[in-house]
Amino acid sequence: MKQHTFDIAVFGAGPAGSGSALFLAEAGYRVALIEQRAFAKAGPSWVNAVYAEGFSKIGLRAPEGDEVELADFPVTFFSADLAERLDVAASGFTNVRMRPFVDRLQRDAFAAGVVGFDLARFEHFTLVADRPVVARIVQQKEGHEGEAIEIKARLFVDATGIAGSLREQVAALRLPPAAAGDSDLCTALQQNCHVTDPAAAAEFLAARKVAAGTLISILGTQGGFSTLSVQISPDLSGVGILAGSIKEARFLTGTQMVKKFCEEHPWIGAKIHSGGGTIPLRHPLHRLTAPGVAVVGNAANQVFSVHGSGVMPSLQAARLLANAVADAADPGDEAVLWRYASAFQQSLGALLASYDLFRRFSQNLTSAEIAKMFRYGLMNEAMMLAGIRQVMPEPSLTSGLSMLATGVRDPLFAAALVRSLARMPLVYLHYQNFPEVPDKKKFAGWVAYAKRLGV
Ligand SMILES: Cc1cc2nc3c(=O)[nH]c(=O)nc-3n(C[C@H](O)[C@H](O)[C@H](O)COP(=O)(O)OP(=O)(O)OC[C@H]3O[C@@H](n4cnc5c(N)ncnc54)[C@H](O)[C@@H]3O)c2cc1C
CATH class of the missing domain: 3.50.50.60 (FAD/NAD(P)-binding domain)
Structure with a gap:
């Protein structure tokens, strides 16, 4: 051998x-x-959205040339019924091939x-x-x-x-x-297709009042965690579709969501490439x-x-x-x-552990409750940008005016939200106290308290 x-x-x-x-x-x-x-x-062999500023911090050349499909595009988030929306003008996301x-x-x-x-x-x-x-x-x-x-x-x-x-x-x-049940796994598919009818694609955008090149992200069609993202290229020649949902029998999978969307929109033509898999969320x-x-x-x-x-x-x-x-x-x-x-x-x-509390809270929400998050101002630009940039949200986001307003309008919903968000800073602090050296007893104590905090 x-x-x-x-x-x-x-x-x-x-x-x-x-x-x-x-x-x-x-x-x-x-x-x-x-x-x-x-x-x-x-x-992965598909297109992933990555917040490009991170590359310089790890000493890696940011994606360039044919590695980049589109850079720094706007994102519009919609509730599942499209009644609520939030526009983020410059996301900082790069679509990386x-x-x-x-x-x-x-x-x-x-x-x-x-x-x-x-x-x-x-x-x-x-x-x-x-x-x-x-x-x-x-x-x-x-x-x-x-x-x-x-x-x-x-x-x-x-x-x-x-x-x-x-x-x-x-x-x-x-x-x-x-350790990892199906509710901690996401099934996802990303697919790029030709657009066969640019006029119909333009109509699709006009109906949603978004410009070509904008990432349209529809939240909560298959449970609170799910997303269906559609991005028509600035020249209307192609479309990228990404769908992901929790791996549970009651939800369509990412693959099924993409298939359904393509069938419902005849302006979408032949597949250019697609790829997918299961993402661990825990x-x-x-x-x-x-x-x-x-x-x-x-x-x-x-x-x-x-x-x-x-x-x-x-x-x-x-x-x-x-x-x-x-x-x-x-x-x-x-x-x-x-x-x-x-x-x-x-x-x-x-x-990552702090935000996972929010993921677990939001994935239990219904489509209607996700829409409430928009209406009550809890799904706001600063919150979404913190998520895109992968930084902790400002404390004002979790204790601010929109939270107070929510408490007045919908005390039960506000209480559940506060229960989840209030633990985020505690988890953050606890992880900052991860033992510096491999001491079995200290590590066991650290794990036990992390579990008590729910992570
Ligand atoms: C559809 C979809 C969309 C996504 N979108 C985004 C996004 O927009 N932004 C983002 O940041 N992330 C996104 N992700 C997640 C991202 O792709 C993954 O988190 C990332 O690829 C993880 O990288 P990795 O190297 O850890 O694992 P992987 O990319 O899974 O690579 C693991 C490699 O190990 C190899 N391997 C496995 N077992 C063995 C073995 N026994 N011996 C030798 N080799 C082995 C596999 O063949 C594979 O090549 C998405 C995922 C999916 C499925």
Whole structure:
């Protein structure tokens, strides 16, 4: 059997894995990147909206050229019955074509010295005193028998997406079976199509009083969490449709929502591309590392759950991991990896977990209650921009005039909202107090209190 030795082996070549491999190679490590599909098919292949300002903060060139479909467009949010609306003039979102973007991350990683193994699936670990030291992979090149290969490394990074393939083989990281129920998963599909009748597309926009290029986001047609977004290109030649809903039998799936919308609008023509999958919505994993293993991206639930956005959080996590292990004699050492866990939980973890309370509150709302959020001014521009930029909302948003007005008009609804929002700053504070060092007792106490706060 072939054997290779690296400092670090990263599994999964989506944004989290390709970004991690790049940053870790730039930090001077000998890195392997292992992907079960062909590299050219790894990770998302559709269009994702990403808040572009984040890239400079993690030292990554922002998407450019053919990686960008459209930048800084307006967004109009609608209630399900289209009766209520909220216009956000400049969202700061960039529609990123993920295929060329992930290709670039991989190219830069290989140029930095990363060694790639594609069509190669993680099988299992060899453990020494509970620490993985060798990963066995099986590489299945076209027309050949699968070849087993042993990868020896001091750190194994799980960036295998929602599968969490490595995580599930490490006792300290394995999720209990009930940890992620279907109500914490979103099924989503993004599809781009030609527009066959530009005049009819223009009528569709005129009826909603929005300009071409605006992202129309209809909230709550399939339960409180769901969204159906439609964006007709400025030249009326194409349309992008994104739909997502909670993975429960009573709701249409993202795929069904897109299909239904296309059938109802005959001006939508042939599909250009589409892609989809399941997005984990639950707060980030409490435990992100074990000796010899770190988890990043969807595998760690590092997703801004309110709108199911995982691209920027996974790249931010990749950067924090590379910073934490830089210059370490053993990048898989428990205390070294804990620096990544604490840096993540104290910053991004605090944000993602706080917002997850709001996601859970809003997904239980009916379409009519979502419409109330618009009417009462609770769904306002500042709140939506905080969500897009992935920052905490200003305290005035949760204790301000609109909240008071809601309390007067609809005390029961206001009470439920306050119960949920009031915990957000508590959760944020608690995550900021994530233990700095791997102290079992302190960590257990931290987890217990997080659970009491509902995250
Ligand atoms: C339809 C849709 C729309 C979305 N829209 C947005 C958006 O607008 N903005 C945004 O920020 N996010 C969006 N997301 C979420 C975003 O795409 C994910 O959060 C992001 O891709 C996560 O990256 P990742 O690298 O962690 O995982 P993935 O992209 O899932 O990559 C994991 C990789 O690991 C590989 N792998 C799995 N198992 C193994 C194994 N055993 N061995 C080797 N390799 C393995 C997989 O083949 C895959 O290539 C959307 C998701 C969907 C489905």
